[in-house]
Amino acid sequence: MRKMFTVAEMALREIGRRRGVLAILLLLPLAFYLTRRSDHIGQSIRFVFLGLSWAMSTAALFAASAARSMEPRLRLGGYRGWQLVLGRLGALWGLGAVISVPYFLLVRFDQRDVRHTSIALVMALLVLIAPLFGVLLAAVLPRELEGTLVLLLVVGLQMMMDPSGDASKLLPFWFSREIGTYAIDLTDSGFLFRGLVHAAVTLTVLVVALGIASGIRLRRRRHFRFAAAGSR
Structure with a gap:
């Protein structure tokens, strides 16, 4: 546990150094919400999810x-791959929970004719799944720019695809549209059920893919090859 806490602390310090990232975390959902609040109440909540x-x-x-750059040294220091991944995810999950609570309170007191429990559920699932997706992109793609473009x-x-289409169900955050429709438009529980199933499948796929991608990347051990090359 101590090693995972150390990794989590390192992740939070790194995010803290990126003030632009913190500004995005704090202000982007609010900007999304305010752009549609005056004319489309339901759409503004969906934009908060996005x-x-x-x-x-x-x-x-x-x-x-x-x-x-730090992972090879941590691995040499006795850290296991799952400790690195879980420590980083734990920090991101905690940060996401801290950020999402004010937005839930904003919706809770600003919007009355919606199902607030379901809205809280969507935010909790986003906090759980979105960091997994981001960490997976970092494990698969070599540069931040490529991950940002994805x-x-x-x-x-x-935002653009028809949520009822089959192709849109392949998107990792489609569940937020389904559960959001149940919460905002007060539809039947079928939307809630489909959203929960999609979230469970997405979570499973991301966990398995992240485990495979992280395992392959951490086993490459480039630092050993560099050391061997330097000794010749």
Whole structure:
């Protein structure tokens, strides 16, 4: 546990150094909310979901990418791969919980004719899944810019695609549209059930993919090859 806490502390310090990331985390969901609050109440809540997913995924991407240079030394120091991943995710989950609470309170007191419990559920699932998606992108893609472009593509498709289409179900945050429809439009429980199923499947796929990608990357041990090359 101590090692995971150490990794979590390092991740939070890295995010703290990136003031631009912190500004995105704090202000982007609010900007999304305010842009549609005056004319489309339900849409403004959905935009908060998109803002949270984007902000948490971006923070996870930056934190995981920045940790690449330290991971070989931590591995040599006795840290296991799962401790590195879980420690970083724990920090991001805690940060996401702190950030999402004020936005839930904003919706809770600003919007009355919605199902607030379901809105809280969507935010909790986003806090859980979005960092996994960001860390997975950092494990698969070599540069932050490429990961950021993928995040932009995913969020853009989430906004533009028809949520009832089959292709939109392949997006990692589709569940927020379904549960959000149940919470905002007061529809039947079928939307809630489909959203929960999608969230469970997405979570499982991301965990398995992250485990495989992290295992492959951490086993490459570039630092050993560098040492061997230097000794010749």
